[in-house]
Amino acid sequence: MNAPHPFPHPEPAASASVPAACWHDGVLEPGDEVLAEEVPVAMVYNGISHAVMLASPQDLEDFAVGFSLAERIVRNARDIHDIEVEESAHGITLSMQIAAGAMVRFKETRRARTGKTGCGLCGVDSLAWFEREASLLDPRDGGAHDVDGRLEPAALHRAMTALSAHQQLHRATGAAHAAGWAGWDGSIACVREDVGRHNALDKLIGALARDGIGGDAGFVVVTSRASFEMVQKAARAGIAILAAVSAPTAMAVRSAERAGVTLAGFVRGERHVVYSHPQRLLPAD
Numbered sequence: 001m002n003a004p005h006p007f008p009h010p011e012p013a014a015s016a017s018v019p020a021a022c023w024h025d026g027v028l029e030p031g032d033e034v035l036a037e038e039v040p041v042a043m044v045y046n047g048i049s050h051a052v053m054l055a056s057p058q059d060l061e062d063f064a065v066g067f068s069l070a071e072r073i074v075r076n077a078r079d080i081h082d083i084e085v086e087e088s089a090h091g092i093t094l095s096m097q098i099a100a101g102a103m104v105r106f107k108e109t110r111r112a113r114t115g116k117t118g119c120g121l122c123g124v125d126s127l128a129w130f131e132r133e134a135s136l137l138d139p140r141d142g143g144a145h146d147v148d149g150r151l152e153p154a155a156l157h158r159a160m161t162a163l164s165a166h167q168q169l170h171r172a173t174g175a176a177h178a179a180g181w182a183g184w185d186g187s188i189a190c191v192r193e194d195v196g197r198h199n200a201l202d203k204l205i206g207a208l209a210r211d212g213i214g215g216d217a218g219f220v221v222v223t224s225r226a227s228f229e230m231v232q233k234a235a236r237a238g239i240a241i242l243a244a245v246s247a248p249t250a251m252a253v254r255s256a257e258r259a260g261v262t263l264a265g266f267v268r269g270e271r272h273v274v275y276s277h278p279q280r281l282l283p284a285d
Helices: 060-070 100-109 127-134 153-166 168-173 197-210 228-236 250-259
Strands: 015-024 027-036 039-045 048-055 080-088 091-098 177-182 188-194 219-222 241-244 262-268 271-276
Touching (some): 039 060, 153 271, 228 241, 228 250
Antiparallel strands (some): 015 027
């Protein structure tokens, strides 16, 4: 996978040690706990601030690219000409220079929004916007590629099981989600972590885009439930299969059906449930 561009200074720490008191077996013991960092990250396009997300301060360039693609601010990673990471006492600013055509679309569709960890449609100011946006989930409009009969159930479970070995931030803090990219054999090729499940998926999508990897080359596994917005992001990235360790929402299933995305949930142990487009999974032996 791509190596990150050099920072003007070291990448911010993704975790911090804080003093705490642990109650265990009737004894209160003082000590230190390692916690995940969560910082405001501002997305700025050609000098115009668009969104502030609360996120883990790592893989920030992947986050910038993936967020921009998922929000349809740019159509491909090449539309982003430069990314500058700027730290301040208040947070981190990702300043992007985008192509003229992308800037025109950005100005036409710009809406104020503030992101929060785990939110689904933060900043949406009307139900009319939601109905219009939901209708855009169409496989002919940047949606999933046809990869019917490519994935064996064993490979799906192999990928989900292997994902935990790549969750360094979660192992240290117990507070991070992960999104992983797997080949058709279930081998994990790339993982991104974040305190927010949507952010983790954005970072993964950005990493894939920066490496020129298309959504028809594998599938995504996530350590969370599957929401409408996560299906939306997958569809826009051309990802055909999204598998979650927990349940989807009913809205996510309806969206996946419309968008042509195979959505699986409860992928754990020897069991999983396929909610939409099951033709992409081979029958078990």
